[in-house]
Amino acid sequence: MVEQLVWAAIKFAAVLGFMSFNAIFLVWLERKVAGFIQYRYGPMVTGKPHGWLQTIADAVKLLAKEDIIPALADRKIFILAPLVMIVPTFLLHIVIPFGPNLIVKDMEMGVLYFFAVSGFTTLAVVMAGWASNNKYSLLGAIRAIAQLIGYELPLIISVAAVVLLAGSMSTQEIVQSQASWPYVILQPIGFLVFFIAALAELNRVPFDLLEAESELVAGYNTEYSGMRWAFFFLAEYGNLAVMSAMIVTLFLGGWQGPILPPLVWFLLKIYLVAFVIIWFRWTFPRVRPDQLSKLGWKYLLPASLVNLALTSLYVVFI
Amino acid sequence: MPAAVYGLNGRELADGRILVNIGPQHPSTHGVLQVIVELEGETVISAEPELGYLHRCFEKICEGWSYPQIIPLTDRLDYISAIFNEWVYCRAVESLMGLEIPERAEYLRVIMAELNRIGSHLIAVGTFGMDLGATTPFTWVFRVREDLLNIFELVTGARQMYNYLRIGGVKQDIPEEFPTLIEQFFAVLEEFLVNYETLLVKNPIFVARSKMVGVLTAEVGLAYAATGPFLRASGPRLDLRVSEPYSVYDRFKFEVPTGTNGDCYDRTVVRLAEMRESMKIIRQALAQMPAGEIRAKTPKVLKVPAGEVYTAVESPRGEVGVYLVSDGGTSPYRLKWRSPSFVNLSTLPELVKGTKLADFIAILGSIDIILGEVDR
Amino acid sequence: MAVSEPSQQKIYLPAESVTDPEIPLANLVPAGLGVHLKRLVQWGRKSSVWYLSFGIACCAIEGLMAAGGPRFDLDRLGSFFRATPRQADLMIVAGNVNLKMAEVVKTLYEQMAEPRYVLAMGSCACSGGPFRGSYNMIDGVDQIIPVDVYVPGCPPRPEAVFQGILQIQAKIMAQAEKGARK
Numbered sequence: 001m002v003e004q005l006v007w008a009a010i011k012f013a014a015v016l017g018f019m020s021f022n023a024i025f026l027v028w029l030e031r032k033v034a035g036f037i038q039y040r041y042g043p044m045v046t047g048k049p050h051g052w053l054q055t056i057a058d059a060v061k062l063l064a065k066e067d068i069i070p071a072l073a074d075r076k077i078f079i080l081a082p083l084v085m086i087v088p089t090f091l092l093h094i095v096i097p098f099g100p101n102l103i104v105k106d107m108e109m110g111v112l113y114f115f116a117v118s119g120f121t122t123l124a125v126v127m128a129g130w131a132s133n134n135k136y137s138l139l140g141a142i143r144a145i146a147q148l149i150g151y152e153l154p155l156i157i158s159v160a161a162v163v164l165l166a167g168s169m170s171t172q173e174i175v176q177s178q179a180s181w182p183y184v185i186l187q188p189i190g191f192l193v194f195f196i197a198a199l200a201e202l203n204r205v206p207f208d209l210l211e212a213e214s215e216l217v218a219g220y221n222t223e224y225s226g227m228r229w230a231f232f233f234l235a236e237y238g239n240l241a242v243m244s245a246m247i248v249t250l251f252l253g254g255w256q257g258p259i260l261p262p263l264v265w266f267l268l269k270i271y272l273v274a275f276v277i278i279w280f281r282w283t284f285p286r287v288r289p290d291q292l293s294k295l296g297w298k299y300l301l302p303a304s305l306v307n308l309a310l311t312s313l314y315v316v317f318i
Numbered sequence: 319m320p321a322a323v324y325g326l327n328g329r330e331l332a333d334g335r336i337l338v339n340i341g342p343q344h345p346s347t348h349g350v351l352q353v354i355v356e357l358e359g360e361t362v363i364s365a366e367p368e369l370g371y372l373h374r375c376f377e378k379i380c381e382g383w384s385y386p387q388i389i390p391l392t393d394r395l396d397y398i399s400a401i402f403n404e405w406v407y408c409r410a411v412e413s414l415m416g417l418e419i420p421e422r423a424e425y426l427r428v429i430m431a432e433l434n435r436i437g438s439h440l441i442a443v444g445t446f447g448m449d450l451g452a453t454t455p456f457t458w459v460f461r462v463r464e465d466l467l468n469i470f471e472l473v474t475g476a477r478q479m480y481n482y483l484r485i486g487g488v489k490q491d492i493p494e495e496f497p498t499l500i501e502q503f504f505a506v507l508e509e510f511l512v513n514y515e516t517l518l519v520k521n522p523i524f525v526a527r528s529k530m531v532g533v534l535t536a537e538v539g540l541a542y543a544a545t546g547p548f549l550r551a552s553g554p555r556l557d558l559r560v561s562e563p564y565s566v567y568d569r570f571k572f573e574v575p576t577g578t579n580g581d582c583y584d585r586t587v588v589r590l591a592e593m594r595e596s597m598k599i600i601r602q603a604l605a606q607m608p609a610g611e612i613r614a615k616t617p618k619v620l621k622v623p624a625g626e627v628y629t630a631v632e633s634p635r636g637e638v639g640v641y642l643v644s645d646g647g648t649s650p651y652r653l654k655w656r657s658p659s660f661v662n663l664s665t666l667p668e669l670v671k672g673t674k675l676a677d678f679i680a681i682l683g684s685i686d687i688i689l690g691e692v693d694r
Numbered sequence: 695m696a697v698s699e700p701s702q703q704k705i706y707l708p709a710e711s712v713t714d715p716e717i718p719l720a721n722l723v724p725a726g727l728g729v730h731l732k733r734l735v736q737w738g739r740k741s742s743v744w745y746l747s748f749g750i751a752c753c754a755i756e757g758l759m760a761a762g763g764p765r766f767d768l769d770r771l772g773s774f775f776r777a778t779p780r781q782a783d784l785m786i787v788a789g790n791v792n793l794k795m796a797e798v799v800k801t802l803y804e805q806m807a808e809p810r811y812v813l814a815m816g817s818c819a820c821s822g823g824p825f826r827g828s829y830n831m832i833d834g835v836d837q838i839i840p841v842d843v844y845v846p847g848c849p850p851r852p853e854a855v856f857q858g859i860l861q862i863q864a865k866i867m868a869q870a871e872k873g874a875r876k
Contacts, residue, residue: 031769038457039764046741046772053741054772060738061783064718066808068780135338139675142359205451206523214346214449215679218778225780225807285523286451288676289360342798343748345777350750350795371795372751375828391824397752441755460763478756478849690751 011104015093022241023234024055029271030237030278037282062233065226070133073223077131082224082231085124088117089238096245097172099255099262110171111163114246115156118201121239122148125210125220128232132223140210140219143289147200147209150296155197157304158190161311162250175254182253189307191251193300198243200292203236205281209289244273334358338675342371346449346679349689353666353682360674365667372693380653385411385620386485388650393479395655396691399438401431402633404483409564409629410642411485414622420611423487424566429603430473430482431631432596436507437466438634439547439589439596442686446586447518449683450527455518462510465503472499485620487613497604504597511590519586528582532669532681535580542665545658546636547588548685552580558632570602582684589686592634621648635659635686657691715739715809715869736870739783739809740863746782747775748802751789753816753849758788761852773859779805784862786855787841790818792830796838803839811865813858814841817848824848 028043032050035042047053069078095110097103107113122144129141163169165186166177184191200207211219221232248254248269255262257269287295331337341352350371356363376395380388392403405427412419444459467477473492474480482489518524539549549556557574559567575591577584624646630639636658645651662685670678717728717735745768749758762768762775776782779802791799803812814835817823822833835841842865845858 031774034453035767035769038454039461040457040767040769042767042769043772044770051770051772057738057741057772060735061742064735064738065783068807135336138336139338139357139360208451209676213777214451215676217344218776218781222778223780229781282454283517284452285447285518285521285527286676287523288527288674290674291526342795343746343779343802345747349754350798371792371798372789373792373794373830374751374790374825375830379825379828394752394824397755441759456759457763460760461765464760464763464765477760477851478752 015090015104018093019090019234019238019241023237024059026237026240026274026278027055027058027233028052029275030281033275033278034282037279059230062226062230067227068223068225070223072133074131074133077127078223079228081124081128081131082228082235084120084127085235086231086238088120088124089235089242091117092239092242095171096242097175097249097254098266102255102263103172106170106172109169111159111169111174111250114171115152115159118239118243119152121201121235124235128224129220132220134223136216136218136222137220140216140222143209144220146289147207147292147296150293151197151200151207151300154193154296154300154304155201157301157308158187158193158197159250161187161190161304161308164308164311164315171249171254175249175256178253179256182251182256184251187251187307187311189303190311193304193307194251195247197296197300198247199277199280200296202239202243202277204240204277206284206287207292208281208286209292214286240274240277241270244270244277247273331356332358335363340678341368346445346683347689348445348683348687351663351682351687351689351692353678355670355675355678357675360676362670362673362675362678365670365678367663367666369693372689374690374694376694377653377655380650382649384648385622385650388653389483389485390479390481393481394690395657395694396633396635396638396659396688397478398441398688399434399634400478400480401427401434401482402631402638404480405431406629406631406633406638406640408483408485409631410627410640411620411622413629414625414627414642414644415485415616417486417614417616419614420487421566421608422491422610423612423614425603425607426488426492426612427483428565428567428570429492429600429607430470430480430488432599432603433466433469434480435596435634436593437463437470439593440466442634443514443586443589446582446680446683446686449679450524452518452524455514458510458514458517462506465506469496469499469503472496484613486616487611491612500600500604504601507593507597511593515590519583519590525583527676527680528586528684530579531582531677532673532684533579533581534665534669538665538668539580542661542668544636544662544665546632546634546662547585547592548636548662550574551577551584551588553578558630558637564629564631566603569606570599572598572602582680585684585686619648621646622650630656633658635688635691636662638691655691655694657694659685659687659689659691663687663692712865712868712872714872715866733870736866740866742772743784743811743859743862744776744782745773745784745786745813746779746802746806747777748779748785749788750791750795751818753788753819756788756849756852757786757815757845757855761855766852766856768856768859771856771859771863779803780807782806783809784811784813784859785839786813786815787819787835788815790816790823790825791832791835791838793832794830796832799835800838811842811862812839813843813845813855813862815845815855815858816850817846820844820846
């Protein structure tokens, strides 16, 4: 019993540490990459070299900021929304296989669990948008609902094809079944559909409609300040890392790779995917909400269905 | 039961519609414009610009200041293309006084004005990318603009508010190395234009966001007296530099780029093309430029004979005009500014009806307004 | 352009303007640690002064756009723009405030979370500039909101805005040492 508790505490601390590290590192990386793309330097002064302490300073500042709850806000929901955002992000890390034995819990339904929990993000956005009593926030929340179905379906159907090939929903077994070929080669259409839909799920450019800065000021988190906004920020980059991890797990062979230890391979791949996602952000303009729905329903969904059908035929006949 | 909510023009707001105040503090109003937008979901039902957040009493101040004093004040109107404001004001005063401008001064004015047009269009295309959610073109623009501002600083001594023109000429001559610097800058600019087109204009998302969005037909544009690249994107080949050539513009060979659809995409393409045309004009002007005086002789205390005059030049936003009434004293009796941004902005309610909120932002960005000029 | 450390910067602020900062949870930590906590918090505040993207007039081009752009790059100091006042620490009043705008500026200032700083950029925001005394203008934004740092110029160069932000950083650090000296 005691041993279990200790293990639980260690796992809890490990996930929390990984999440915080990701938030700190990825925000820094984002600002440096943005600077690199835009002929700038990005953070330089806070922490030498290259402002590595920047995100920590930001976090300290945000924690010490005044906590504002607007007078007309729905207090309870306003307070709850950042927690609803951050807790699922934490829970998502449970099924990520970092190495052959390095996983918090290898569930049989791991993939299903992952996508069920990741749906909470939208709930949190809607709660925040509704409770803020701000029209920009509300518009952001409405957009979240409107685009949800558009990308969730292709996302899950393209995963279904992977699950068919692997014959299991356990993330660990999916990784092991990619020992010879990663699924990005066997499932090119599925990978593309999943990647695009994952961008929409993460609300990253070109699908960052919920907090579209030039349109909705800051979208659903317009009224949030200090600590509470830091939670949204942490969750955003936590989600970025965990979704990159899922892309790596499902399509890029997970922790497998020659020479280097599995954990190193896994982290390398995660940050490569995260880098690509960040790169997109500083390259593309934003699509319109109806264009995202159109993309989801008219292109991604049929593509993922065709992919699923082809995969089924492959599994049945070969 | 809440009280009835009133929408635009005192109409009661229908169920399910909301009024959103976009601005005055909003990232993409390009200043302090406020637009009250009636939304049904994401669809814009109607929009009404609310002006006056930057009203600086410019015209009234001018009535108390002497003629040369007003030149730096005009810089602050359209603060991205300051030279054109100075130019149109100086032309008004000069034509009332009947001053003969030295030829070299006219060439210098053309060169600096066309450089300024490049700078202005750079910001226009950069912020338009920003409005569509692409931040990188915006910073690229500022990287190129810094090179341009170096040249401006060398010639005029200022980065933004040049105060370069004088009544009867210009402040000072260009330095010797100017043509080399210009060629260096043009090389950077050419590279930027190609990069910008690769990054943004050829991007399918950009095309989807801007093609056939905010279409201004030529009839509507002419009916509202819109001018500049905003109107030319719709087809009419109206450019004061060609239709009634002022200064020495009749000596240069250049195209007036026009669009066909009058959408946001065409406006961007027309602005990019105009930058290339400006480069052509500057090259020709540098080659033709005669030596000589740069300022006509003017009296110490400038008195303008009584009379009234309207002059206009083609600024990056359209026809900027001055209607100047003089009573023979040392300061204007009345000065009325015709600002192209204000006129172009008045088409906004027509353009945005029935579009989506995201398009509304794009359309507002594509008009390229400067609030200093709209509110004066 | 070399950016010297804020600690080496000369502070051009009157001593009474340096107030004791509010530090959350400060009374929970033991007295000896309080000073360090304060230094840590003020260091965080100093190192990430996020400014509100609120350009009123001409100065916005120089102070917000060019200063955030490639040559100057405010991001080096840890400052980048936030569009909503709730998440911003610094309001750069870049331009002249007229009677209609005054209420908006005041509202925005009130919407910002403490601690908040105001940088009056340009002659207009400092004192009214060329438009001083006309019928619709407020001669200096300090008539409606408290201003921490004035950056004169018409418009000031981006370097001047940098100096203004370094002054604000210096002021924040001076606050951290204020209690420590007692």
